[in-house]
Amino acid sequence: MILVIAEQKDGKLNRASWEAIAAAQQLSAGAMPVKVAVAGHNVSGVAGELAQAAVAEVIAVDHAALAQYTPDAFVQALQQLITQAAPAMVFFPHSYQTRDFSATLATRLDRALVTDVIGVTQSGGAAAFSRPMFQGKLTADVVPQGPTPHLISIQIGAFRADAMQKGASAASVATAAVKIDESTLRQKPEAPFQEAKQAVDLSQAERIVSVGRGIKSQENIAVAEQLAKAFGAELAASRPICDNGWLPMERQIGSSGQTVAPKLYVALGISGAIQHLVGMKGSRTIVAINKDAEAPIFEVADYGIQGDLFELAPAIIAELQK
Amino acid sequence: MNRETLEVDVLIVGGGPAGLSAALRLAQLQKGSEPLSIAVIEKAPQAGAHQLSGALLDPSTLKDLIPDFAAKGAPLSTPVDNDNIYFLTQDGKVRLPITPPPFRNHGNYIISLSTFTKWLAEQVEAEGVDLFWGFPGQHVLYDEAPREGVPYEHADDRRASRPGTPKIIGVRTGDRGLGKDGKPKAAFEPGADIHAKVTIFADGVRGHLTKQLYRDRQIGIAAEPPVYAIGIKELWDIPRDRLKPGTVIHTLGYPLREEEFGGSWLYAMGDGRISIGFVVGLEYRDPLFDPHAAFQHYKQHPFIRSILAGGQLVRFGAKAIPEGGWNTQPQLYLDGALIVGDAANFVNSERLKGIHLAMRSGMLAAETAFEAIRSGNTSSTALASYKARVDASAIKEELYPVRSVHQAFGGGLIAGSAYAGVAMLTHGKFLPELSGTPGHQRMRMIEDYYGLAKRDILVPSNAAPIDRKVTFDKVTGAHYSGTHHGEDQPVHLLVHTEVCHSICGSEYGHPCVKFCPANVYEMVDDGAGGRRLQINASNCVHCKTCDIMDPYGVITWVAPEGGEGPSYDGM
Numbered sequence: 025m026i027l028v029i030a031e032q033k034d035g036k037l038n039r040a041s042w043e044a045i046a047a048a049q050q051l052s053a054g055a056m057p058v059k060v061a062v063a064g065h066n067v068s069g070v071a072g073e074l075a076q077a078a079v080a081e082v083i084a085v086d087h088a089a090l091a092q093y094t095p096d097a098f099v100q101a102l103q104q105l106i107t108q109a110a111p112a113m114v115f116f117p118h119s120y121q122t123r124d125f126s127a128t129l130a131t132r133l134d135r136a137l138v139t140d141v142i143g144v145t146q147s148g149g150a151a152a153f154s155r156p157m158f159q160g161k162l163t164a165d166v167v168p169q170g171p172t173p174h175l176i177s178i179q180i181g182a183f184r185a186d187a188m189q190k191g192a193s194a195a196s197v198a199t200a201a202v203k204i205d206e207s208t209l210r211q212k213p214e215a216p217f218q219e220a221k222q223a224v225d226l227s228q229a230e231r232i233v234s235v236g237r238g239i240k241s242q243e244n245i246a247v248a249e250q251l252a253k254a255f256g257a258e259l260a261a262s263r264p265i266c267d268n269g270w271l272p273m274e275r276q277i278g279s280s281g282q283t284v285a286p287k288l289y290v291a292l293g294i295s296g297a298i299q300h301l302v303g304m305k306g307s308r309t310i311v312a313i314n315k316d317a318e319a320p321i322f323e324v325a326d327y328g329i330q331g332d333l334f335e336l337a338p339a340i341i342a343e344l345q346k
Numbered sequence: 347m348n349r350e351t352l353e354v355d356v357l358i359v360g361g362g363p364a365g366l367s368a369a370l371r372l373a374q375l376q377k378g379s380e381p382l383s384i385a386v387i388e389k390a391p392q393a394g395a396h397q398l399s400g401a402l403l404d405p406s407t408l409k410d411l412i413p414d415f416a417a418k419g420a421p422l423s424t425p426v427d428n429d430n431i432y433f434l435t436q437d438g439k440v441r442l443p444i445t446p447p448p449f450r451n452h453g454n455y456i457i458s459l460s461t462f463t464k465w466l467a468e469q470v471e472a473e474g475v476d477l478f479w480g481f482p483g484q485h486v487l488y489d490e491a492p493r494e495g496v497p498y499e500h501a502d503d504r505r506a507s508r509p510g511t512p513k514i515i516g517v518r519t520g521d522r523g524l525g526k527d528g529k530p531k532a533a534f535e536p537g538a539d540i541h542a543k544v545t546i547f548a549d550g551v552r553g554h555l556t557k558q559l560y561r562d563r564q565i566g567i568a569a570e571p572p573v574y575a576i577g578i579k580e581l582w583d584i585p586r587d588r589l590k591p592g593t594v595i596h597t598l599g600y601p602l603r604e605e606e607f608g609g610s611w612l613y614a615m616g617d618g619r620i621s622i623g624f625v626v627g628l629e630y631r632d633p634l635f636d637p638h639a640a641f642q643h644y645k646q647h648p649f650i651r652s653i654l655a656g657g658q659l660v661r662f663g664a665k666a667i668p669e670g671g672w673n674t675q676p677q678l679y680l681d682g683a684l685i686v687g688d689a690a691n692f693v694n695s696e697r698l699k700g701i702h703l704a705m706r707s708g709m710l711a712a713e714t715a716f717e718a719i720r721s722g723n724t725s726s727t728a729l730a731s732y733k734a735r736v737d738a739s740a741i742k743e744e745l746y747p748v749r750s751v752h753q754a755f756g757g758g759l760i761a762g763s764a765y766a767g768v769a770m771l772t773h774g775k776f777l778p779e780l781s782g783t784p785g786h787q788r789m790r791m792i793e794d795y796y797g798l799a800k801r802d803i804l805v806p807s808n809a810a811p812i813d814r815k816v817t818f819d820k821v822t823g824a825h826y827s828g829t830h831h832g833e834d835q836p837v838h839l840l841v842h843t844e845v846c847h848s849i850c851g852s853e854y855g856h857p858c859v860k861f862c863p864a865n866v867y868e869m870v871d872d873g874a875g876g877r878r879l880q881i882n883a884s885n886c887v888h889c890k891t892c893d894i895m896d897p898y899g900v901i902t903w904v905a906p907e908g909g910e911g912p913s914y915d916g917m
Contacts, residue, residue, distance in 0.1 A: 217532075241873050264870075266833065267882070273526075273833055279825065280833050280884045298825040320814075 025080070026052055027111035027173070029102065030062040031119055032070045033093070037062075039228060040117035042185035044178045045077050048115045049189050051144040051151055059083060059109065061200070063101050065091035071197045078191035081198055083109070089204040094211040095125040101202040103132050108200060111173045113151065118177040130175050136168035137175040142182040155179075180227060181285025181306040224258060224274060231257035231288040234277055234304070235265055238293020238314060238333055242270045248292050251337045254344040255290065262300045278303035293333045296321025313337070350538040354383040356715050357542035359483045359517055359555055361388030362397055363459070363701050364687025365548030366466045367411055367708030368715075373473035375716045382719065384475045385540060387519060389482035389888075391909035393467035394460035396888055398579055398663045398917045399701060400611050400621060401459040402426065402451055402594070406740065407705040412469060421461045424615050426451040427592025432649070434600035439649050448696045448748075451594055456613045456621070459701065460914045482905030483517040483549065484537055486558045489682075513681040513725075516541040517555065520905050528836045543724045544715040545683045548708065551666045552890040553689040554903055556676070565676040565685070571784040572691055573670035573752055575608065576891045578641045578863050579623035580826075581916055584657035591616035596698075597650075601643035601808065606630045607752070610644055611698070612653065619660075619916075620653070627669065627752070628861075628895045629785035632795055635808060636860040637891075638664075642810035642817040654816050662818075662826035663917050664863040664889040669695040672749035678736060679729040684711040692741060696748045703741050710735040789897045791853045820865035824885040827864065828913030831884040831906050838906035839866065839881050845898050846879040847872070854897050861895045863887070887912045 026048040030041035041062075048058045057080035062070050064086070071084040085105055089097045102125075106114055116122040118140050130137035142163070143154035152165045153176055168174035226232060233252035239245060245265075252259040259275060266276040277284055278300040289307035294300060296312070296319055304310070305324050312325035313333050322328040329336055356372055358365045369386050376382045390396035403422065408415050415422075431449050432439045471477060489512055516539060523534035549555045552574065560566045593614040602608050607627030614620050624641040644650055668674070668691035675692070678685050686692075686707040693700030714732040718724045736742060812819045818826075831838070850856055851869070858867035864885045872878040888911045893903040 240871070263833070263882070263884070264880070267880070276833065280830065297821045299821065302825075 025057045025059060025109070025111045026113045026115060027083075027106065027109055028058060028060045028079075028115045029122075030060050030070070030074055031117055031121055032062055032064050032067060035064075035066065035069050037070050037073055038117060038119060039185060040119055040178075040180045041074070042077070042188045043180065043183040044115045044117045045074075045079065046183040046185060046188040047141070047144055047178045048113075049078065050183070050187075051113075051146060053146070056112065057081075059111070060195075061085055061105055061109075063087075063090050063098060063105075065089075068197070072194070075194040075197055076190050077195065078189040079195050082195050084197060084199045085202055086199060087202055087204050089206050089209065092213040093121055094209055094213055095128060096209045096211055097204050097206075098125050099129045099132060100204050100208075102129055104202045105200050106133060106173060114173050114175045116175070116177040118179050122177050126175060126177055133173075133175075135173055135175055136170050137177075138166050138168055139177045140179045141166075141176050142179045144176075181283075184308075226258055226260055226275065226277065226282045226284050226286075229258040229284065229286050231255050231290075232260050232277075232284060232286045232304075232307075233257045233290045233292060234260040234262065234294060235271075235292045236262040236294030236300075237264050238295075239265065239270075240293075242268070244334070245270050247334065247337050250341055251290070251292065254341045255288065257286075257288065257290070260284070262294050262297075291321050291325070292337065294321055295319045296324065349536045352385070352538055352540045354385045354540060354542045355719055356382060356384045356544050356546065356712075357516055357540050358384070358386040358546045358548055360548035360550055360553070360687070360689070361386050361390065361393060361467060361477060361479070362463060362548060362550055362687060362704065363466065364689075364692075364704035364708040365546065366463065366470050367407070367705040368546050368548060368686060368712040369470045369475045369477075369708075370411060370466070370473065371709040371712035372716055373470065373475050375712065382716070385478060385542075386470070386475065387478045387481040387483055387517070387540065389480070389520075389905050389908060389911065391480045391913075392464075393477070393479065394463035395913050395915070396911055397460040397463040398577075398665045398912075398914050399459035400577075400579070400613060400623060400698065401457050401462075401701060402613070402699060403455045403457045403462065404697075404699050404702040405453075405455060407702040407709065411705060411709055418469065419465065421465050422455040422457055424456040424591050424613075426454050426456060426594050427590060428594065430593070430595045432595065432597045432599075434597050434644075434647055434649065436600050437648060439597075439647075448694075449596055449698075454699075456592065456594070456615050458615070458621075458916050460917045462701075480909030481538075482520045482908050483555050484520040484905055485518040486514060486545075486555055486562065487516045487518055487539060487541070488562075489513040489515040514545055514559075514683040516545055520908055522907055524836055524907075526834050526836065531834070543682065543719050544729070546708075546711050546715065547683060547685045547689050548687050548704075549689050551668050551688040552893055552903075554890075554893075554905060556685055556689040557893070559680065559683070559685070560676065563677075563680055565680070567677075569676050570670060570673040570753070572668060572674045572676075573785055574628045574891075574894045575625050575667045575669045575695075576628055576637050576664060576861070576863065576889060576895075577623055577625045577667050578638060578664045579621065579662070579917060580659055581661040582620050582622060582654055582657045583618050583660055584620055584654060586618040588618070588653060589614035589620065597644075600647060601640050602626065605632075606635070606640075608640075610650075612650070618657075620657075621917075622650075622654070625667065627785065628666065628891065629783070629788045631788055631790045633789050633792055633854040633857045633897070634796075634860055636810070638820055638823070638863040639808045639810035639860075642812070643808060645816050646811070651816055659818065659826055661828070661914065661917055662823040663912055663914050664827075664887050664891070666890045666894055667695070667700075668693050669752045671695060671752055672742070672745040673753075679714075679726055679732045681726045681729075682724055684714060684729060684732050686711045692745070694744055694748065695752045697744075703744070706739060706741055707736065710739060710741075786895050786897050786899065789854065789857065789895070792855050793853075820863060821885070824864040824887065827887045828915070829864070829885060829887050829911055830913070831886065831910045833884055835907050837881050837883045838904050839883055839886065839892065840902040840904060841879065841881065841900055843898065843900040845900060847877055850898070851877065858892055858896055858901065861891050863889060863891065867892065 687704035
């Protein structure tokens with residue numbers, strides 16, 4: 025059995041959970057049951073939402089101490105859950121939260137952990153997991169060793185949420201009882217805050233219009249803004265734009281910014297330095313607009329338009345508004 | 347401000363071969379007696395992450411430091427098998443019929459310095475020494491009694507870099523969690539003051555703390571000006587049968603002209619992995635010369651291309667090399683401080699080796715510090731025995747005879763070779779002491795170099811074609827260095843000047859854009875018809891070339907937030 029640990033916050037499901045379920049379904053190919061668990065407090069709504077997936081069972085792990093995330097409480101709860109359910113593998117979305125607790129959890133269980141997985145294959149009875157090395161230059165196939173369950177975290181954007189199979193009818197929802205000794209929790213979360221008031225989570229955006237040096241001046245950012253609006257997209261940028269302060273730093277895509285994989289990524293005047301490409305090459309459809317036909321961005325683009333963005337952007341906006 | 351203070355007996359600043367050898371030697375010396383508290387701080391996030399060299403290791407010091415190094419699994423898997431030296435012309439090559447003795451490497455090993463350092467760090471940790479990864483030193487701390495009436499904090503800050511004050515009492519580590527504007531962010535954590543009876547500066551080539559000592563304590567006043575080179579290195583995976591493991595190839599000539607000092611290395615490490623690199627003296631005259639472009643031209647040479655073709659670039663990096671030799675060593679000891687390794691310019695530029703000298707100087711500094719602490723006197727008088735130890739050691743034996751070789755190349759390749767030849771035959775007797783000029787002072791102005799007509803040219807004289815197969819642009823290189831710096835922090839390359847957009851363009855044509863191998867410096871349109879300097883600090887690979895080579899001497903490299911910078915796995 026593969027157990028997928030979905031992630032939620034305040035009753036809202038993290039989209040990446042669907043991707044982890046899709047990865048589990050792909051690996052099992054019907055030969056192994058897939059179950060989904062979600063931990064938190066008052067998670068019945070999220071559990072119901074997860075029950076749409078074609079899975080054997082949804083397990084709600086409900087405890088007041090899980091209302092707000094702390095690594096200690098989650099490790100305690102998930103350790104008990106995994107021991108009770110005895111799966112062959114445990115899948116997580118490779119979220120910030122997973123990164124925070126998964127190493128501790130694996131150590132407590134004394135089981136192998138493979139992180140940031142981008143592909144799963146079944147060969148000769150052993151499951152192999154592909155993960156990037158050398159910043160994506162090489163891909164290693166990892167076969168975890170030692171007793172099961174093996175813990176696997178799935179890179180965000182590596183599997184498609186819409187490839188997740190839905191069930192003919194809702195899966196049954198069970199509740200798992202866990203004991204959490206609150207006196208042993210070493211962290212005490214305070215009220216969440218955002219350092220920047222208008223922080224955006226671009227990784228959740230479905231469409232992104234991203235602007236690069238080709239925009240030339242701060243005043244011209246408006247052109248990109250209009251294009252983003254016409255697409256119903258979030259506005260993002262390459263490093264020089266944010267470095268100049270033309271857009272806030274949290275909108276930067278690339279190796280020193282955010283990694284995104286939206287359905288549509290429009291690169292406006294971005295040459296495509298490798299540092300930018302690693303942050304967006306997982307996008308489903310990439311549209312590149314650039315003056316320079318030799319620009320590396322065209323190597324990853326599904327649709328490339330060589331031309332002046334100041335002519336092309338208004339034309340596209342006009343077309344979208346028809 | 348709540349600044350932590352840590353008291354230790356010996357603080358070693360820098361976790362490279364020199365610093366770690368010092369730590370290990372101290373651990374060995376204190377065995378069986380009252381233990382010393384020893385701390386090593388290092389800006390890299392883990393052992394070896396900022397270590398880059400060719401590298402050929404002369405194992406002589408290792409044999410003394412860790413006699414059972416083979417049993418302890420020292421990563422010396424590739425002994426040198428054959429030495430080759432070529433002179434390259436644009437399309438051809440001439441093999442030197444005999445390999446000159448300094449280039450003979452029988453008995454040496456091709457190593458990854460990063461991997462070797464990782465192993466050395468394990469040996470040190472096994473002795474119970476505390477290694478603090480991700481903690482850069484940022485200021486030298488001097489012992490000056492806070493003045494009456496001055497609030498402690500202010501006195502403290504003044505103490506943090508004040509010229510002419512007596513004793514060095516330790517180092518302040520870098521702050522964490524400062525924003526781009528220099529103001530503390532939510533997770534701000536001030537750097538700690540680490541106080542030590544003896545501080546050993548092992549901060550590497552053009553160490554930014556040793557540089558403070560050059561400024562505050564004039565440690566270079568009696569020495570020749572240091573001379574540097576930049577080494578740019580790549581790791582490649584090529585078909586396994588192409589080069590026999592242990593093959594060593596050095597080249598001179600193309601694409602360098604007679605006026606530029608330098609050459610290349612190519613070492614076959616086994617399993618098809620090769621180390622390839624290019625060294626250029628940071629004393630070239632052409633202000634538009636671009637060392638990174640020279641490296642690309644070199645890789646395009648038919649001979650080198652035939653080796654790389656079909657292979658894969660794995661890693662990229664760059665590092666300055668202290669080439670000046672014996673006469674450029676600064677004063678090695680101060681009240682409470684010793685200087686070791688590359689920071690003290692202990693490199694044999696004729697043999698292209700320094701790791702064993704760095705390790706040796708670390709051992710000697712450890713022995714000095716140990717003796718001084720046990721005797722309760724760590725003044726400069728007590729620590730002066732370090733210099734005596736160096737003078738009686740293999741370091742002087744090796745460096746003194748070739749003391750002016752690099753400076754002689756200032757007179758061109760032919761004169762330099764003749765000098766090197768005589769130095770070799772006579773063991774350095776009867777030779778004139780040649781004086782070097784600081785490299786950046788040799789750079790000539792555009793007008794002077796290219797003539798009046800070309801004063802507005804901005805295209806480097808050696809612009810390289812980029813095919814993205816064998817040759818790559820600088821931004822791609824920076825990516826392959828694995829370098830990472832958070833964007834929301836103060837720029838760690840201080841350029842407090844107006845010269846960039848006022849006179850540098852017409853005088854030197856913005857050489858920073860050319861000599862930086864990682865595209866940190868760019869001149870961009872300022873939107874008002876002029877150009878302004880843009881510093882892409884996040885690309886920095888910590889090579890220190892800008893701090894050395896900028897002709898106005900206005901660039902100062904300081905440590906970025908701890909744990910940031912390149913990731914030189916396998917380099």
